[in-house]
Amino acid sequence: MTNRKQKLELTWIGKEERPRLEPRILLEEPERSYHAAHRVGENDLFDNRLIFGDNLLALKALEQEFTGKIKCIFIDPPYNTGSAFAQYDDGIEHSLWLSLMRDRIDLMRRLLNEDGSLWITIDDNEAHYLKVLCDEIFGRSNFVANAIWEKKYSPQNDAKWLSDSHDHILVYAKDKHIWRPNLLPRTHEMDRRYKNPDNDPRGSWKPADFSVKTYSITYDYPITLPSGRVVSPPKSRCWVTSKERFEELVSDNRIWFGKTGNNVPSLKKFLTEVKQGSVSKTLWARNEVGDNQEAKKEVKVFNSRDVFETPKPERLLERILTLGSNSGDWVLDSFAGSGTTGAVAHKMGRRWIMVELGEHCHTHIIPRLQKVIDGQDPGGISKGVGWQGGGGFRYFRLAPSLLAKDRWGNWVINKQYNPAMLAEAVCKLEGFTYAPSDAHFWCHGHSTEQDFIYVTTQTLSHEQLLLLNDEVGPQRSLLVMCAAYRAAAADYPNLTIKKIPQAVLQRCEYGKDDYSLQVENLPQAAPSTGRSSTFGKSRTSEGGGDGEENVQLPEEVEGLEPTVKQMRLDFGAGESSEGKSSTSGRS
Numbered sequence: 001m002t003n004r005k006q007k008l009e010l011t012w013i014g015k016e017e018r019p020r021l022e023p024r025i026l027l028e029e030p031e032r033s034y035h036a037a038h039r040v041g042e043n044d045l046f047d048n049r050l051i052f053g054d055n056l057l058a059l060k061a062l063e064q065e066f067t068g069k070i071k072c073i074f075i076d077p078p079y080n081t082g083s084a085f086a087q088y089d090d091g092i093e094h095s096l097w098l099s100l101m102r103d104r105i106d107l108m109r110r111l112l113n114e115d116g117s118l119w120i121t122i123d124d125n126e127a128h129y130l131k132v133l134c135d136e137i138f139g140r141s142n143f144v145a146n147a148i149w150e151k152k153y154s155p156q157n158d159a160k161w162l163s164d165s166h167d168h169i170l171v172y173a174k175d176k177h178i179w180r181p182n183l184l185p186r187t188h189e190m191d192r193r194y195k196n197p198d199n200d201p202r203g204s205w206k207p208a209d210f211s212v213k214t215y216s217i218t219y220d221y222p223i224t225l226p227s228g229r230v231v232s233p234p235k236s237r238c239w240v241t242s243k244e245r246f247e248e249l250v251s252d253n254r255i256w257f258g259k260t261g262n263n264v265p266s267l268k269k270f271l272t273e274v275k276q277g278s279v280s281k282t283l284w285a286r287n288e289v290g291d292n293q294e295a296k297k298e299v300k301v302f303n304s305r306d307v308f309e310t311p312k313p314e315r316l317l318e319r320i321l322t323l324g325s326n327s328g329d330w331v332l333d334s335f336a337g338s339g340t341t342g343a344v345a346h347k348m349g350r351r352w353i354m355v356e357l358g359e360h361c362h363t364h365i366i367p368r369l370q371k372v373i374d375g376q377d378p379g380g381i382s383k384g385v386g387w388q389g390g391g392g393f394r395y396f397r398l399a400p401s402l403l404a405k406d407r408w409g410n411w412v413i414n415k416q417y418n419p420a421m422l423a424e425a426v427c428k429l430e431g432f433t434y435a436p437s438d439a440h441f442w443c444h445g446h447s448t449e450q451d452f453i454y455v456t457t458q459t460l461s462h463e464q465l466l467l468l469n470d471e472v473g474p475q476r477s478l479l480v481m482c483a484a485y486r487a488a489a490a491d492y493p494n495l496t497i498k499k500i501p502q503a504v505l506q507r508c509e510y511g512k513d514d515y516s517l518q519v520e521n522l523p524q525a526a527p528s529t530g531r532s533s534t535f536g537k538s539r540t541s542e543g544g545g546d547g548e549e550n551v552q553l554p555e556e557v558e559g560l561e562p563t564v565k566q567m568r569l570d571f572g573a574g575e576s577s578e579g580k581s582s583t584s585g586r587s
Helices: 055-066 094-111 127-138 188-192 243-251 292-300 314-324 340-347 360-373 419-430 462-472
Strands: 026-028 048-052 070-075 112-122 143-150 166-173 205-209 266-270 330-333 351-356 392-398 403-405 411-413 445-448 451-455 477-482 495-499
Touching: 048 340, 048 360, 055 094, 055 330, 055 351, 055 392, 070 094, 070 314, 094 112, 094 127, 112 127, 112 314, 127 143, 127 166, 292 314, 292 340, 314 340, 330 340, 340 351, 340 360, 351 360, 360 392, 419 445, 419 451, 419 477, 462 477, 462 495
Parallel strands: 048 351, 048 392, 070 112, 070 330, 330 351, 451 477, 477 495
Antiparallel strands: 026 392, 112 166, 143 166, 205 266, 403 411, 445 451
16 A cells, blocks of 8 residues: 555646746837826826736746736636637647646736635636636635626527536635625615615615524514504514514614504614625626627627637626726736726726737737727726726737757857846846846846846956955845856855856746647656756856856857946847737637
8 A cells, every 4th residue: 555645636647747937028019008198087007018928928927026916817718628719729638728727827826915816717618627726726725606607698509418508707715714805886776675665764774574593582572563463473483683672673763564563573774774785696697797799799899800709798807806806906817818807907997917929919909908098998898987098008028038049059148138138037037126226237136125136248357256346345245147257256255156048047948938728838848957058168066167268149249348347238128029829818
């Protein structure tokens, strides 16, 4: 009998294999960003973010800045049904689908605030596997509910078995002990039940049963009605309160005996005293939150092409964001699809982040958001929330991989990286916040108030390192990331010196831009270590040697003389290649 610790879990082929993700930087393209011509209201939000690129890499790119900051995540991933449309190939094998979903949901959980929540729409093909997967990531105790959404009304008469008319919405809390959903606004239908037949100055009320099933002899007593008739509680029941409390309620005109005074007593519940909202049920009808047909009409306003088979209506997202977020909170959707989440979040005053790799990021999402910002989107929830336009968003794309292979198969710094991009990328890899200083050329970022980083493609001499060591001083520390150096690291007590790319080669897998839901992207085993680099000979340590190294630099940074005057590089904006179009969501 095995001694291995046993546990209940969902297993699948490739479960133990995880991608070694590169934490990419994000490059803003101002020409694609969009903002209202003028401020419409005091609460206009302009720092919303639309990211074009692989959503797994994008989630990793967001990790440093947004860990613990996202209040509500909604995703509408490919359902693994085989009914794919132009932008997606979601008919993939269960194990692959589970691995790819696991990797994404694991990162999403890290991004969530402690009082945050995750909402996932899914159908019967994978819902029950996904439930067990999420139990493993979040903990079964943090499962909140499985809401059932009526996605279509008309029956499918040609269905072989049963006509599918619903989707699941799995809801998980980061910490169920902390998270509480908001109440839904009271509806007109709810308030219609309240009347005021006795013209009570406290306003409308509705009668509530004055008896309960839980029996107590103290609450079992006869009541004499105003008409003179004597009544007792129904069999096996008792009144809701004691005789003394009952008499107090009568004195306060909170007991109703009917217009003739001959009815069994009921308790008056005033509209002004009830919760100004209602707890959400788990059955969401199409007349309350819309259906696929309604969503298709909303999307076609911005692009007539029938791209999305199962889009989500704005009213559905409105309910989710009402329950899971408040004004000003960060909302994330990494399968942006047609951009419904961002459009609804924008109208509701939430800050949002959307990620999309498909070309419909440009053909559907951007035109839609532009109309929302310009106040030219009358559909969806616009009328209900009184939307007038305003705010804006910033457009980003994923930077290319930091390292690329040269013609000999060696890893070198990608030629598409300029000095500013290189500094930011290395800061991210080393866990530093990128924040270039105007006062100190050697300060490209910081991890604490006294711990800094300097990134350069130069080979540094003893004189240069000595100058840095003295300027940093004993009260601060500086991590120097350079191509090579001609000195002994121990001579500079205020510096930690590492060489690039050797220092970052084994941190992650480079050169991979597509982790999308495609059959060819089977989980890969971790790459083997020990590859040589063009930045000097292979070493067992990251320290520099005493002699000059033979360093090969990318063309645009070659020829830099290692002089003190040239240690400060020009960190301007740069460009990188466009990401490839692939899978994403469909909301």
